Amino acid sequence: MPGRFVTNVVRVAVLSDTHDNLQKLRAALSIAKERSVEAVIHLGDFTSPFTLRELSGSAPRVVAVLGNNDGDPLALHRTASASDVELQHWPHELELGGRRLLLIHGFGSAETLIRVVEALAGSGRWDAVLYGHTHRLDIRRVGEALVLNPGEIYGGLTGRSTFALLETDRMEAEVVEV
Numbered sequence: 001m002p003g004r005f006v007t008n009v010v011r012v013a014v015l016s017d018t019h020d021n022l023q024k025l026r027a028a029l030s031i032a033k034e035r036s037v038e039a040v041i042h043l044g045d046f047t048s049p050f051t052l053r054e055l056s057g058s059a060p061r062v063v064a065v066l067g068n069n070d071g072d073p074l075a076l077h078r079t080a081s082a083s084d085v086e087l088q089h090w091p092h093e094l095e096l097g098g099r100r101l102l103l104i105h106g107f108g109s110a111e112t113l114i115r116v117v118e119a120l121a122g123s124g125r126w127d128a129v130l131y132g133h134t135h136r137l138d139i140r141r142v143g144e145a146l147v148l149n150p151g152e153i154y155g156g157l158t159g160r161s162t163f164a165l166l167e168t169d170r171m172e173a174e175v176v177e178v
Helices: 022-034 049-055 073-081 110-122
Strands: 011-015 039-042 061-065 085-088 092-096 099-103 128-130 137-142 145-150 162-167 172-177
Touching: 011 022, 011 145, 022 049, 022 162, 049 061, 049 073, 049 085, 061 092, 073 085, 110 128, 110 137, 110 145, 137 172, 145 162, 145 172
Parallel strands: 011 039, 039 061, 061 085, 099 128, 128 145
Antiparallel strands: 011 162, 092 099, 137 145, 162 172
């Protein structure tokens, strides 16, 4: 199966924390398609298999990691296996567009998670550390690495439904409101 994956990806939609909000997820994926993304990354907390299924076919390459609120991992893995979604446990290392990305969902308090993310980014091992869990937007540099949390698709905790468009050639991200 490794031959079917696109590796020279430049534009990536990065999403997280959908929590079964299909309306917002569909809107985000529609925008991503309009913006000609070559890959979609979801950083966990789809919650249900029917939400994960929505990611299928949204881009030439779709990669997702499990979150702490993904209720039935076995059903999610079955759903991913029946589609083109690469579902992984985190941390998951990924290379896209010649860039090394580390994908994680998160754990514990936001403050603890952010300290861990900063330490990982500061290690110099990855070009970007992408994380979710906190539902808070976070786009900044730690050393040479990009730190990116796209916020939440769900919109219920922060009142904003957002995702990010990551350009791997420049390692820059843009926030997109849904």
